[in-house]
Amino acid sequence: MTAKLMMKDFKIESIKELTKMTSDSFPINSFKMIPNDGKNFDFKAGMFSSIYIHKDDKLFRSYSIASSPSENYIEFMIEMINGKFTSLLANLSEGDEVFLTEPKGTFIFDPDDERDITFIAAGVGIAPFFSMLRYLKYLNKRKNMTLFYSVKHKTDIVNLTELKSYEYLGLKIHVTLTRDPLDRMWDGEYGRINLEMLNKYLTNLNNRVFYICGGIKFVKDLVDILINSGVKDDDIKRDIWGE
Ligand SMILES: Cc1cc2nc3c(=O)[nH]c(=O)nc-3n(C[C@H](O)[C@H](O)[C@H](O)COP(=O)(O)OP(=O)(O)OC[C@H]3O[C@@H](n4cnc5c(N)ncnc54)[C@H](O)[C@@H]3O)c2cc1C
CATH class of the missing domain: 3.40.50.80 (Nucleotide-binding domain of ferredoxin-NADP reductase (FNR) module)
Structure with a gap:
């Protein structure tokens, strides 16, 4: 049995359009979130976290973290493709709360690798x-x-x-x-x-x-x-x- 990942509630601090929609591209939005308890997750650059709109939802999607582990917030860059989950994200506003799972993944950046x-x-x-x-x-x-x-x-x-x-x-x-x-x-x-x-x-x-x-x-x-x-x-x- 795999251990259940820790989940925390975050408040959406800002939502910004990073790119615009064109006839064959979807817009990419930045979602910047701050942890409600003031303590950000400890993670490594390259990891991803899963977003749940409500804590007990079955539906979630995973997103790579775009912000530095040194910051006290988490930023995601999300292509708003109007799919099952991104259409829910599109309805969120600044100040709304979401739930993030503890970051994980093997796509980990090693700043000490000399190559x-x-x-x-x-x-x-x-x-x-x-x-x-x-x-x-x-x-x-x-x-x-x-x-x-x-x-x-x-x-x-x-x-x-x-x-x-x-x-x-x-x-x-x-x-x-x-x-x-x-x-x-x-x-x-x-x-x-x-x-x-x-x-x-x-x-x-x-x-x-x-x-x-x-x-x-x-x-x-x-x-x-x-x-x-x-x-x-x-x-x-x-x-x-x-x-
Ligand atoms: C580890 C990991 C990290 C990820 N990180 C990011 C991230 O940083 N940013 C991000 O935007 N997404 C990321 N994703 C993808 C994300 O998890 C979702 O799959 C994505 O947001 C679509 O979810 P949806 O429910 O809106 O679409 P769904 O309802 O699940 O999909 C709808 C349909 O849209 C189609 N589709 C999927 N992607 C595209 C696309 N780009 N253009 C056109 N059609 C498409 C597919 O055919 C799919 O069947 C990541 C996924 C993983 C596994």
């Missing part, structure tokens, strides 16, 4: 990387880090200014647009993240740790590319979100 780091995200899969980068900022730790971030449209990018603000910590950012038409003003990449794109920006695929987050097909395709290129399975951490 170069490659973050690979699709869409709202960027959320746990905000937790990791915000935590590194708190630790004031520089790393050799490269982020590959795939979005459908330029307007789907979450907090680009904040991401760029981490360049002083050693972060290099490569955003790729998979559905926008060519635009002379865009100096990033186009198309899906593939071996050619990885090789263009990484001098070596080995002796580094990969963190990949997104839907099952995205993560599986990238893991296959990396394994076929000789990367050791142990050097690839993945967070898979279902579809």
Whole structure:
């Protein structure tokens, strides 16, 4: 029998729109929550927590934590797809209470790992990387880090200014647009993240740790590319979100 995870009540402090809805993208909202007892969960960057709207509900969904473990609040970045649970989240307001389970997961960032780091995200899969980068900022730790971030449209990018603000910590950012038409003003990449794109920006695929987050097909395709290129399975951490 598995032990029941600890659950705590949190108050929604703010709900903000991070990206807007387009004809083929859903908006991503930030939900920032503060623990009613004033004591935040102890967790590691990369972990997720499950949200229940009411304590005794059967329905819940899991979300990666986007805030740093050093903060006294928890932030989630949630794609509002109007599904069974996200449509309930859409009805919540600032000041409402929800219940969060104790964070868990194996997609854990190790700030003491001396290897170069490659973050690979699709869409709202960027959320746990905000937790990791915000935590590194708190630790004031520089790393050799490269982020590959795939979005459908330029307007789907979450907090680009904040991401760029981490360049002083050693972060290099490569955003790729998979559905926008060519635009002379865009100096990033186009198309899906593939071996050619990885090789263009990484001098070596080995002796580094990969963190990949997104839907099952995205993560599986990238893991296959990396394994076929000789990367050791142990050097690839993945967070898979279902579809
Ligand atoms: C460990 C973990 C961490 C996660 N972290 C996050 C996170 O940080 N942010 C986040 O937004 N989600 C995250 N998810 C996904 C989240 O748990 C829900 O699955 C998601 O919010 C949809 O829930 P729903 O009940 O609204 O949709 P459902 O009613 O469960 O799904 C409705 C249908 O929508 C379709 N669908 C699902 N996702 C999409 C999509 N992106 N675009 C179009 N159609 C879709 C599917 O076909 C599904 O059948 C995470 C999942 C896991 C397991």
